[in-house]
Amino acid sequence: MxxxxxxxxxxxxxxxxxxxxxxxxxxxxxxxxxxxxxxxxxxxxxxxxxxxxxxxxxxxxxxxxxxxxxxxxxxxxxxxxxxxxxxxxxxxxxxxxxxxxxxxxxxxxxxxxxxxxxxxxxxxxxxxxxxxxxxxxxxxxxxxxxxxxxxxxxxxxxxxxxxxxxxxxxxxxxxxxxxxxxxxxxxxxxxxxxxxxxxxxxxxxxxxxxxxxxxxxxxxxxxxxxxxxxxxxxxxxxxxxxxxxxxxxNLFFDLAGHANRMADLLKVELSGANIQFLTDSPSNQIFPILPNTVISELEKKYAFHIWEKVDSDQSGIRLVASWATKEDKVAAFIDDLKKALT
Amino acid sequence: MxxxxxxxxxxxxxxxxxxxxxxxxxxxxxxxxxxxxxxxxxxxxxxxxxxxxxxxxxxxxxxxxxxxxxxxxxxxxxxxxxxxxxxxxxxxxxxxxxxxxxxxxxxxxxxxxxxxxxxxxxxxxxxxxxxxxxxxxxxxxxxxxxxxxxxxxxxxxxxxxxxxxxxxxxxxxxxxxxxxxxxxxxxxxxxxxxxxxxxxxxxxxxxxxxxxxxxxxxxxxxxxxxxxxxxxxxxxxxxxxxxxxxxxxNLFFDLAGHANRMADLLKVELSGANIQFLTDSPSNQIFPILPNTVISELEKKYAFHIWEKVDSDQSGIRLVASWATKEDKVAAFIDDLKKALT
Amino acid sequence: MxxxxxxxxxxxxxxxxxxxxxxxxxxxxxxxxxxxxxxxxxxxxxxxxxxxxxxxxxxxxxxxxxxxxxxxxxxxxxxxxxxxxxxxxxxxxxxxxxxxxxxxxxxxxxxxxxxxxxxxxxxxxxxxxxxxxxxxxxxxxxxxxxxxxxxxxxxxxxxxxxxxxxxxxxxxxxxxxxxxxxxxxxxxxxxxxxxxxxxxxxxxxxxxxxxxxxxxxxxxxxxxxxxxxxxxxxxxxxxxxxxxxxxxxNLFFDLAGHANRMADLLKVELSGANIQFLTDSPSNQIFPILPNTVISELEKKYAFHIWEKVDSDQSGIRLVASWATKEDKVAAFIDDLKKALT
Amino acid sequence: MxxxxxxxxxxxxxxxxxxxxxxxxxxxxxxxxxxxxxxxxxxxxxxxxxxxxxxxxxxxxxxxxxxxxxxxxxxxxxxxxxxxxxxxxxxxxxxxxxxxxxxxxxxxxxxxxxxxxxxxxxxxxxxxxxxxxxxxxxxxxxxxxxxxxxxxxxxxxxxxxxxxxxxxxxxxxxxxxxxxxxxxxxxxxxxxxxxxxxxxxxxxxxxxxxxxxxxxxxxxxxxxxxxxxxxxxxxxxxxxxxxxxxxxxNLFFDLAGHANRMADLLKVELSGANIQFLTDSPSNQIFPILPNTVISELEKKYAFHIWEKVDSDQSGIRLVASWATKEDKVAAFIDDLKKALT
The missing domain is CATH 3.40.640.10 (Type I PLP-dependent aspartate aminotransferase-like (Major domain))
Structure with a gap:
């Protein structure tokens, strides 16, 4: 997890x-x-x-x-x-x-x-x-x-x-x-x-x-x-x-920059997969809208907050990247998401 | 200091x-x-x-x-x-x-x-x-x-x-x-x-x-x-x-025990030198009454609180020992105090 | 007034x-x-x-x-x-x-x-x-x-x-x-x-x-x-x-009853004149919607609160009747309102 | 009472x-x-x-x-x-x-x-x-x-x-x-x-x-x-x-003046009877010290606060005069007090 x-x-x-x-x-x-x-x-x-x-x-x-x-x-x-x-x-x-x-x-x-x-x-x-x-x-x-x-x-x-x-x-x-x-x-x-x-x-x-x-x-x-x-x-x-x-x-800024880069990685890939977002967020928190079935699948391996229900089939979730977020975990998440979407 | x-x-x-x-x-x-x-x-x-x-x-x-x-x-x-x-x-x-x-x-x-x-x-x-x-x-x-x-x-x-x-x-x-x-x-x-x-x-x-x-x-x-x-x-x-x-x-108790022992060391030596105390304290804080001249002398090498004025010549001070108080520093303080008292 | x-x-x-x-x-x-x-x-x-x-x-x-x-x-x-x-x-x-x-x-x-x-x-x-x-x-x-x-x-x-x-x-x-x-x-x-x-x-x-x-x-x-x-x-x-x-x-209820009757008098006459209300109020406060020109005319002789703007020409006002409201004043208000509306 | x-x-x-x-x-x-x-x-x-x-x-x-x-x-x-x-x-x-x-x-x-x-x-x-x-x-x-x-x-x-x-x-x-x-x-x-x-x-x-x-x-x-x-x-x-x-x-001052005069009447008579007071009060509240037996006697006809115990036999009471205090009641109180003291 x-x-x-x-x-x-x-x-x-x-x-x-x-x-x-x-x-x-x-x-x-x-x-x-x-x-x-x-x-x-x-x-x-x-x-x-x-x-x-x-x-x-x-x-x-x-x-x-x-x-x-x-x-x-x-x-x-x-x-x-x-x-x-x-x-x-x-x-x-x-x-x-x-x-x-x-x-x-x-x-x-x-x-x-x-x-x-x-x-x-x-x-x-x-x-x-x-x-x-x-x-x-x-x-x-x-x-x-x-x-x-x-x-x-x-x-x-x-x-x-x-x-x-x-x-x-x-x-x-x-x-x-x-x-x-x-x-x-x-x-x-x-x-x-x-x-x-x-x-x-x-x-x-x-x-x-x-x-x-x-x-x-x-x-x-x-x-x-x-x-x-x-x-x-x-x-x-x-x-x-x-x-x-x-x-x-520059440590304070280096840490924040890392967090943003990790969030950007997620955002770019999600956007590329035609995922919509609840808000247009350029910082370390992003709010993609995903099918509930995909969310359930992801929850088996990742922890995140379900932010709000969008309709009967989809919800917005919150993904937060931090100074400590690991790039390989981001990559793994993207892979798992793509699999779940297909 | x-x-x-x-x-x-x-x-x-x-x-x-x-x-x-x-x-x-x-x-x-x-x-x-x-x-x-x-x-x-x-x-x-x-x-x-x-x-x-x-x-x-x-x-x-x-x-x-x-x-x-x-x-x-x-x-x-x-x-x-x-x-x-x-x-x-x-x-x-x-x-x-x-x-x-x-x-x-x-x-x-x-x-x-x-x-x-x-x-x-x-x-x-x-x-x-x-x-x-x-x-x-x-x-x-x-x-x-x-x-x-x-x-x-x-x-x-x-x-x-x-x-x-x-x-x-x-x-x-x-x-x-x-x-x-x-x-x-x-x-x-x-x-x-x-x-x-x-x-x-x-x-x-x-x-x-x-x-x-x-x-x-x-x-x-x-x-x-x-x-x-x-x-x-x-x-x-x-x-x-x-x-x-x-x-x-037992770490919690070990640390407190050390603090008390350091305070006891001070108390025993001070009592032995006929010093009076503001309160009869059996814990890690003691409140000896010292001549103001002695206090001034000690303040050159040690930090402590002057607790209250006793009379025109004497004040009660507070000495606090902690889990980190070093025994050699306690010994040095006692030495310096004895010198100042004579 | x-x-x-x-x-x-x-x-x-x-x-x-x-x-x-x-x-x-x-x-x-x-x-x-x-x-x-x-x-x-x-x-x-x-x-x-x-x-x-x-x-x-x-x-x-x-x-x-x-x-x-x-x-x-x-x-x-x-x-x-x-x-x-x-x-x-x-x-x-x-x-x-x-x-x-x-x-x-x-x-x-x-x-x-x-x-x-x-x-x-x-x-x-x-x-x-x-x-x-x-x-x-x-x-x-x-x-x-x-x-x-x-x-x-x-x-x-x-x-x-x-x-x-x-x-x-x-x-x-x-x-x-x-x-x-x-x-x-x-x-x-x-x-x-x-x-x-x-x-x-x-x-x-x-x-x-x-x-x-x-x-x-x-x-x-x-x-x-x-x-x-x-x-x-x-x-x-x-x-x-x-x-x-x-x-x-029964004084408490008599007084409240009088206030309501005075408000009802107003409401009946206003409704009869095809005036709409902000809320359907059966108590001593009523909220008729009036043309701003009419409101200005009424304000010359009567005090009341303008509750909220409805559109560029009309506003809702609040009329409150009380235990002390006089029936002849209510009648006079209605007369003046009717004149203003014509 | x-x-x-x-x-x-x-x-x-x-x-x-x-x-x-x-x-x-x-x-x-x-x-x-x-x-x-x-x-x-x-x-x-x-x-x-x-x-x-x-x-x-x-x-x-x-x-x-x-x-x-x-x-x-x-x-x-x-x-x-x-x-x-x-x-x-x-x-x-x-x-x-x-x-x-x-x-x-x-x-x-x-x-x-x-x-x-x-x-x-x-x-x-x-x-x-x-x-x-x-x-x-x-x-x-x-x-x-x-x-x-x-x-x-x-x-x-x-x-x-x-x-x-x-x-x-x-x-x-x-x-x-x-x-x-x-x-x-x-x-x-x-x-x-x-x-x-x-x-x-x-x-x-x-x-x-x-x-x-x-x-x-x-x-x-x-x-x-x-x-x-x-x-x-x-x-x-x-x-x-x-x-x-x-x-x-001058009503505000007239009323306060009356209250003070009534308190003064009490004070003068009490002082004359060698009664001591808790405080030296020149206003409309006075605090005479009375034997408890006298207090009990007075309580049958007068209401007042017992302010504080002075010793086992005496207490200080509070007597307050107001704009409405009646002079004949003050006189009656004094009479009753004198009787109780004898």
Whole structure:
């Protein structure tokens, strides 16, 4: 059984484990005040070409989303998100548990644009409703699509004009930035969003997301929020060492690039076999539509998620490639698929 | 500079890192549904000699405290804790952030007893005040003391009679159970408390606390709470592998035993030098009272916390020994202390 | 200018003010422990033909909704409501502010049925999502429709089978029960819902909603929740005296009946003039669709809400009749409307 | 049985009920947007000699406290209060339920001063603890004492220097301002605190507190918070009409003055009989210490609270006089007390 279920099935890239080994007996201060965390943050700032951002290392995506969003909003303010957004459907009401409504927006492709936001603002005119304030986007999105630079810029302009906060969930940012269709640089982001994070967990780390706060008014006292929400690890070095390794050279991008290439291999072959897709995804997740009989056949040897029923005979499945996905397994999958299709 | 500041200055016990290495490329399901987590839970249940408890692996102490306490209480119910309790003074209002008051109880030794609780109940007669419901204790406590079996039994009886929940923070449970003054077995605990956790972070793991829910009515839907509070790690294997290693044999207790022995070495020598202590601590934290001049001298070579001012000339400091504390460093510290005292 | 904007434009029925006058200098205990509140509760229980329900008097609808729903749910549990539900769009995120997501359900007529609920349950299979638990319905609904007895019974059966809580917002319950299409008795309700409230504010009281908790497991400690959420009035007599007056005889129903008759007068005449309606409403709120030119003309003499744009030339408006609506004003409105239409 | 239990045993001053009667059938907009509320706010601003404050009318004290404090604080910030403060012991954890810790400060007389606050700040140095931010004081306090102008000024200076928010609970502000020992004017307050409220419920209204927000940064969007917390009454006129009547002339102060005079009568006679008091209270609440036998005798004819046990033979009781307390009942109480003492 080989798994294409997600991008967190394996442990960590070996260089990360080695770095943990090598540093293991050094004594470091706790709670993110260790030398490795400082160096990792310094390095990421260099990659961002910015010294005026605040960076915090957190353990996971839900933790980062709930900590940031609850820190950024006042009690009567709400987040807005595409209905496919991770905070809406896969975080067990974590944002609402901090007191904030999320306004759900239906989209074609999992991406928000200014007209979506304008419609929400128009529908929330007064104090009998929540005040829409934070725009939550994911890049890449939960259905594999990515934001182009001009799309982000349009969102940012709209947010600035309407005093909204633009927050980007980057759990799969590596895959987005390494997509063949991408035109964004990591260093573009601080000018294009108010805060975002760089996902480590789904790109080769054991755990870890690097939250980058770009807008000054959102920075104050942020470590209090991390601690209060249970996210300040005693051995913060665990996060620092990993991000230091990921960004010491090009490892972060190499890993994401590998994942995308493996997904592309699958996509090209599937397309060649006239398979349709639920979404046009240029990142490490693809969503082919297959006959149920083929799916059953594949399930004997491969693990993946059945995403949604398309009709009585076909379903869309999700195939996820990761930094650790093996090319020979991809080839084997393609072979098995072709056999099943005939 | 050698640090006695805390028990989380180093990484993890090498066996844990090796286990991470060896399992690294195995594909596992996420969110704690991996094989290692299952095995670790099975193993801990065996050590507890109980199959009827629920066990969940979480990342850290504050996360575990806030998740458990908010899951266990209804909105109008409050926790009670010794004023030295970790949730009162060192978790940034994490419990209150979930909506619950903590009633602070002054104690001599950081430990609660039934008369403390009775006084709280007497002072909370009606619906104009919160309803005291959960008793939070730590073992070992934040000031190094430990609970004896009969003390826990008395608390449990009181809680049962008054329909209270007894919850034990075991961030340093290893040290408590390996104390020379301890008369508790790990397997005694399920009968003596309603829920508790076994701390890994402060006893040789990178991260990890194993929460044991003993009382049936507290078990339902607990994974929802972990996920909602941001504590369900995508790579749950990271927790499972570590606890499996700690409890595969006697490693957990060996590490705690080492920490206690190092603290005992310090205590014996300090006592021998007629040093007094803030508390009578039989665990891995000790709190000697030293002349400020001596403290200044020691600070040149050692890191530790100054706990509290005693008078204009003396302060109490905290020395913490851990699984990684080196015996030669302890000896060196004692030598340096003796020199400074003369 | 005469207002059909809502059913809370005037003060209270004169009998209520008289009752306040007459009792004014009697000394009573505070916080709902006065004689009037006790008598009012006893009287409502008689009307309900049940002694085994708990009744609490609260000040307003949002207060009642947020207090009850947050008391009834555990942290990971969510409410479900029609997208038109008051808690979704007109209470400023009050429920989310207590930590709970509301799952929005699109409906034709503002009413929920078991198939709506089944679809929600199907879409929430595990701990990565909230657990749907409480079904919020309004009777009459926010768009004037009402529940028939068999519809409520079907919902209750579904809720019982799926361990859900059925909660009815009765801010306009009087109007629903006095509708010409209604087949429910007030005394039917305790068997058909787990909790509901009888709205006073929109039916002749200054303030006041009587919450009836029918299900035993929801009753415990409820006064704590009222107090914690700021709803326990020091002069609880203000609520007791009003509900005593409303239920001392048939006043509650007389007032609601008057409101419905005034709405019916409007509806009959509007229908006779071939006016269409946004919804088929048999209660005290009606939603006729009028040409925008006619609306502009009417706005010179009457106040009402423009509910929604229908097309470029027409809009739906909301006309609300209340216990205090004057028949001659209704007649005048109809005259003015007819003139405007010609 | 005559009650000295509290200052909310009776209804409202007759002028208030008359005003409700006279305005009853006027149609007004809901949610505090009525003409009466506007006029009341205008009038209070005139009394405050300030046009640059925001005023909101809310139903009760707990509601006002929880709405204001949760609106003013960010998630990691805490309130500070005297241990006798109403929010600490008599509001069922209402503040904590909005996510904020209250730091309890022991005092002699229920009043805070800068040295209390400095000690709290000193004890909260970093992000492992909450950030102390809002100073909650009551005037008069829960034990009858009042703040002098220089005391308030010293607190305000300290708060300004330390970027703290000074919030005054004025549930019994009338009694404080009309105390014989008072040197504050109502119009002094906007310069001396950041926000405060003028209590109506305990000074002759049915319900109602007028919250005055003086500091600009606390004003934004406040109506959202009121609505979200369930405090925006549909018939906001009920609050407007009452405050208009209380401040139309000197009624508010006349009522408070009467209450104080009745308390003074009691105090003078009790002092004359060599009775000691728990606190030196110059307002409408006094706390005489009486033999338990005398208390038992008095309880046959009078209702009051036994505040605390003093020794095995004596207890402190609380006697509260109000706008409605009758002088002949005070005289009768004194007679009965003297008899009981002999």
């Amino acid at each position: 080989y798994s294409f279920k997600n991008d967190y099935s394996e442990g960590a890239h070996p260089r990360i484990l080695n770095a943990l080994m090598e540093s293991n007996f050094e004594q470091e201060d706790g709670y993110g005040e260790d030398r490795y965390t400082s160096e990792a943050i310094k390095l990421i700032k260099e990659k961002l070409e910015r010294t005026d951002v605040d960076i915090h290392l957190l353990a996971g995506g839900t933790q980062t989303n709930l900590t940031a969003i609850s820190a950024f909003l006042r009690p009567h303010e709400a987040a807005m998100a595409a209905s496919t957004g991770h905070i809406l459907g896969h975080e067990t009401g974590a944002i609402e548990a901090t007191g904030h409504k999320i306004i759900s927006i239906d989209t074609k492709d999992g991406k928000l644009n200014p007209s979506h936001l304008q419609a929400v603002l128009d529908g929330h005119p007064d104090e009998h409703m929540v005040k829409p304030k934070l725009v939550y986007i994911s890049n890449s999105t939960e259905i594999g699509t990515i934001y182009k630079k001009n799309e982000l810029a349009a969102l940012k302009d709209f947010c600035d004009e309407n005093n909204l906060i633009l927050f980007m969930d980057g759990a799969r940012l590596g895959s987005a930035l390494c997509s063949s269709e991408n035109d964004l640089q990591l260093s573009d982001l601080p000018a294009l969003v108010d805060a975002f994070y760089i996902g480590g967990t789904k790109n080769g780390a054991l755990i870890g997301e690097a939250l980058v706060i770009c807008r000054d008014s959102l920075k104050e006292d942020f470590r209090y929020h991390i601690k209060q929400k249970g996210g300040l690890l005693a051995k913060g070095r665990l996060l620092g060492i990993q991000f230091l390794e990921l960004f010491r050279d | 050698y640090s006695f500041k805390n028990d989380y200055s180093e990484g993890a016990h090498p066996r844990i890192l090796n286990a991470l290495m060896e399992s690294n490329f195995e594909q596992e399901d996420g969110y704690g549904e991996d094989r290692y987590t299952s095995e670790a839970i099975k193993l801990i249940k065996e050590k507890l000699e109980r199959t009827d408890v629920d066990i969940h692996l979480l990342a850290g102490g504050t996360q575990t405290n806030l998740t458990a306490i908010s899951a266990f209480l209804r909105p109008h119910e409050a926790a009670m804790a010794a004023s030295t309790g970790h949730i009162l003074g060192h978790e940034t209002g994490a419990i209150e952030a979930t909506g619950h008051k903590i009633i602070s109880i002054d104690t001599k030794d950081g430990k609660l007893n039934p008369s403390h609780l009775q006084a709280v109940l007497d002072g909370h007669p009606d619906e104009h005040m919160v309803k005291p419901k959960l008793v939070y204790i730590s073992n070992s406590t934040e000031i190094g003391t430990i609970y004896k079996k009969n003390e826990l039994a008395a608390l449990k009886d009181f809680c049962d009679e008054n329909n209270l929940i007894l919850f034990m923070d075991g961030a340093r449970l290893g040290s408590a159970l390996c104390s020379s003054e301890n008369d508790l077995q790990l397997s005694d605990l399920p009968a003596l408390v309603d829920a508790f956790y076994i701390g890994g972070t402060k006893n040789g793991a990178l991260i990890g606390e194993a929460l044991v829910i003993c009382r049936d009515s507290l078990k339902e839907d607990f994974r929802y709470h972990i996920k909602q509070k941001g504590g369900l790690l995508a790579k749950g294997r990271l927790l499972g592998i570590q606890f499996l290693e700690l409890f595969r044999d | 005469y207002s059909f904007k809502n059913d809370y434009s005037e003060g209270a029925h004169p009998r209520i003010l008289n009752a306040l006058m007459e009792s004014n200098f009697e000394q009573e205990d505070g916080y709902g422990e006065d004689r009037y509140t006790s008598e009012a509760i006893k009287l409502i229980k008689e009307k309900l033909e049940r002694t085994d329900v708990d009744i609490h008097l609260l000040a307003g609808g949002t207060q009642t909704n947020l207090t009850a729903i947050s008391a009834f749910l555990r942290p990971h549990e969510a409410a479900m409501a029609a997208s038109t539900g008051h808690i979704l769009g007109h209470e400023t995120g009050a429920i989310e502010a207590t930590g709970h997501k509301i799952i929005s359900i699109d409906t034709k007529d503002g009413k929920l049925n078991p198939s709506h609920l089944q679809a929600v349950l199907d879409g929430h299979p595990d701990e990565h999502m909230v657990k749907p638990k409480l079904v919020y319905i309004s009777n009459s609904t926010e768009i004037g429709t009402i529940y028939k007895k068999n519809e409520l019974a079907a919902l209750k059966d579904f809720c019982d089978e799926n361990n859900l809580i059925l909660f009815m917002d009765g801010a306009r319950l009087g109007s629903a029960l006095c509708s010409s299409e209604n087949d429910l008795q007030l005394s039917d309700l305790p068997a058909l819902v787990d909790a509901f409230y009888i709205g006073g504010t929109k039916n002749g009281a200054l303030i006041g909603e009587a919450l009836v908790i029918c299900r035993d497991s929801l009753k415990e400690d409820f006064r704590y929740h009222i107090k914690q959420k700021g709803g326990l009035l020091a002069k609880g007599r203000l609520l007791g005296i009003q509900f005593l007056e409303l239920f001392r005889d | 005559y009650s000295f239990k509290n200052d909310y045993s009776e209804g409202a001053h007759p002028r208030i009920l008359n005003a409700l009667m006279e305005s009853n059938f006027e149609q007004e907009d809901g949610y505090g947007e009525d003409r009466y509320t506007s006029e009341a706010i205008k009038l209070i601003k005139e009394k405050l000699e300030r046009t640059d404050v925001d005023i909101h009318l809310l139903a009760g004290g707990t509601q006002t406290n929880l709405t204001a404090i949760s609106a003013f604080l960010r998630p990691h910030e805490a309130a500070m209060a005297a241990s006798t403060g109403h929010i600490l012991g008599h509001e069922t954890g209402a503040i904590e339920a909005t996510g904020h810790k209250i730091i309890s400060i022991d005092t002699k007389d229920g009043k805070l001063n800068p040295s209390h606050l400095q000690a709290v700040l000193d004890g909260h140095p970093d992000e492992h603890m909450v950030k102390p931010k809002l100073v909650y004081i009551s005037n008069s306090t829960e034990i009858g004492t009042i703040y002098k102008k220089n005391e308030l000024a010293a607190l305000k200076d300290f708060c300004d220097e330390n970027n703290l928010i000074l919030f005054m609970d004025g549930a019994r502000l009338g009694s404080a301002l009309c105390s014989s020992e008072n040197d504050l004017q109502l119009s002094d307050l906007p310069a001396l605190v950041d926000a405060f409220y003028i209590g109506g419920t305990k000074n002759g209204a049915l319900i109602g507190e007028a919250l005055v927000i003086c500091r600009d940064s606390l004003k934004e969007d406040f109506r959202y918070h009121i609505k979200q917390k369930g405090g925006l009454l549909a018939k906001g006129r009920l609050l407007g009409i009452q405050f208009l009547e209380l401040f139309r002339d």
